[in-house]
Amino acid sequence: MAGCDVVRDDGHILLYPVGPAPLRSAPVFAMNPILLQLTRRAWPAFLIACFAALAAARAARIEAYCFSVRFQPATAASGSFELMTTASPLDAEPNGELALQGSTSPYTHGGAFKLTYQVPGLTHILYGILLIDLPLGDADNDGIPDILEVDLGVLEEPTGGTVTSEGGTGSAAATWTRPAGSRFGTCVLSVSGLRSLATPIAETYTITFEVIQYRGSFPFQRTGDAITAPVKLAQVGAAEHTLAGELAFTRVHESLLQDSAAVLTDETGAQFPLRPTGDYTRDGTWFSGVLVFDDYFTTTAKKDYRLWLGVIADAGDADGDGVPNLSDDDYQGGAVVTPPVLALARTAEGLALTVSGAAGQTVQLERATTLEPPDWEPAQTLTPAGDMETIPLEGAGERQFWRAVIR
Ligand SMILES: [Ca+2]
Ligand SMILES: [Ca+2]
Ligand SMILES: [Ca+2]
Numbered sequence: 048m049a050g051c052d053v054v055r056d057d058g059h060i061l062l063y064p065v066g067p068a069p070l071r072s073a074p075v076f077a078m079n080p081i082l083l084q085l086t087r088r089a090w091p092a093f094l095i096a097c098f099a100a101l102a103a104a105r106a107a108r109i110e111a112y113c114f115s116v117r118f119q120p121a122t123a124a125s126g127s128f129e130l131m132t133t134a135s136p137l138d139a140e141p142n143g144e145l146a147l148q149g150s151t152s153p154y155t156h157g158g159a160f161k162l163t164y165q166v167p168g169l170t171h172i173l174y175g176i177l178l179i180d181l182p183l184g185d186a187d188n189d190g191i192p193d194i195l196e197v198d199l200g201v202l203e204e205p206t207g208g209t210v211t212s213e214g215g216t217g218s219a220a221a222t223w224t225r226p227a228g229s230r231f232g233t234c235v236l237s238v239s240g241l242r243s244l245a246t247p248i249a250e251t252y253t254i255t256f257e258v259i260q261y262r263g264s265f266p267f268q269r270t271g272d273a274i275t276a277p278v279k280l281a282q283v284g285a286a287e288h289t290l291a292g293e294l295a296f297t298r299v300h301e302s303l304l305q306d307s308a309a310v311l312t313d314e315t316g317a318q319f320p321l322r323p324t325g326d327y328t329r330d331g332t333w334f335s336g337v338l339v340f341d342d343y344f345t346t347t348a349k350k351d352y353r354l355w356l357g358v359i360a361d362a363g364d365a366d367g368d369g370v371p372n373l374s375d376d377d378y379q380g381g382a383v384v385t386p387p388v389l390a391l392a393r394t395a396e397g398l399a400l401t402v403s404g405a406a407g408q409t410v411q412l413e414r415a416t417t418l419e420p421p422d423w424e425p426a427q428t429l430t431p432a433g434d435m436e437t438i439p440l441e442g443a444g445e446r447q448f449w450r451a452v453i454r
Contacts, residue, residue, distance in 0.1 A: 107267060107361040107373065107382040109278055109294075111338055112195045113259035114354045116181065117143040118158070118234070121252040126163035126170070128236070128252045132349040134159035134174045134212075140347045145179070145256070147354055154178040154208050162212075162238070164248050171243035175212025179236075182206055182223050191356065197260050197283040200227030214241040214248060225258070230284035232256050259343075259352065261290060265359055267373060267382045272298040274373065276382075280311075289314045301374045302329040306336060306357075317345060327359065332371045334359045387451040391440075398440045400449060402429055412438070415448040423450065 120129040120141065131139035145158045157178040164171040182204035183192045193199040201223050208219035217240025225232025234254045241248040261280035268275050274296040282288035292311040296304040304327040311319045320341040327336035335358045343352035361371035363383035372378045387410045390401045402410060413423040426449075429436050440447070 179208025180206035
């Protein structure tokens with residue numbers, strides 16, 4: 048497959064870094080006992096490591112990618128299809144979670160389903176398990192499957208899987224599409240081969256799915272080997288959803304950090320404990336590890352949407368030796384401040400200004416009609432929260448100058 052290799056090896060799933068052979072010689076994430084314990088309980092016997100091989104030239108930032116995707120309930124002519132917390136009708140709650148599976152599974156993802164199927168005079172309700180591969184295409188070659196990256200799109204990627212229920216075993220086939228920049232996509236899922244009271248069950252569902260990604264700046268402070276960072280992460284594509292708190296890491300050496308337990312708070316004040324998982328390993332200016340929420344989807348009693356990929360990138364390199372300040376052995380102090388970035392973009396309506404900046408910054412946009420001398424006037428105040436803001440430009444034909452000032 049393109050980009051991100053999956054190797055199933057003796058009870059593990061390993062995603063190896065994309066890149067030259069030396070980088071591929073060993074898996075980049077080592078199992079630790081806590082993660083082993085967690086994953087054996089929630090995701091039996093598996094390990095995943097996904098490594099970001101390429102660095103982007105930006106100041107310190109953090110990204111979190113949920114390994115689960117969320118299916119919305121779908122209806123078809125015959126009835127409905129919905130993912131649940133369990134395959135038992137006694138305690139199942141709808142949660143939409145298609146979660147990463149263990150290496151004993153022949154498919155990368157899976158979830159419990161409730162399928163309602165109507166034929167004349169009778170309604171069948173089946174609970175069962177869907178196992179299906181997520182598309183793992185990686186067009187930007189950063190080691191992260193593009194389907195989990197909101198900024199990137201996926202176009203009609205097919206995958207296969209199975210369904211099992213009291214009605215036996217059947218097959219599943221999916222076609223995945225998600226436009227770049229949207230956290231919502233479409234999975235056209237065909238299910239066939241199941242039976243209920245001798246009735247063959249076969250249907251195609253058009254399912255809206257959501258990928259959950261957060262990002263923000265990582266304004267760290269280094270004191271010896273101790274790293275602390277007050278972060279405010281905003282959901283990509285839904286910036287009103289935020290997670291804020293202080294993260295702490297310990298520098299082991301220049302290519303290895305270890306995380307600590309933390310608590311993040313969302314925009315409503317709800318708290319989300321994070322469990323320490325151990326190692327964040329470095330490639331270039333990127334550090335990646337596994338982020339485990341005690342429970343991300345609090346609507347359900349079951350702990351779900353727990354396993355995430357955490358990536359911390361630090362392009363700051365005060366001594367120019369290629370080791371980022373975040374883990375350099377002789378660096379003390381803070382992260383490089385991220386300057387806001389202004390750019391022009393063409394839209395259907397005309398020209399627009401795009402502004403990106405770090406979470407927590409307040410950016411004052413100023414406008415001038417001349418620089419001789421400048422006559423800067425306040426135009427708009429933004430809190431970009433890491434996302435790009437687009438501001439339509441008015442005054443076609445006028446000469447305009449713009450600047451962004453951190454307040
Ligand atoms: Ca990618
Ligand atoms: Ca839950
Ligand atoms: Ca350095």
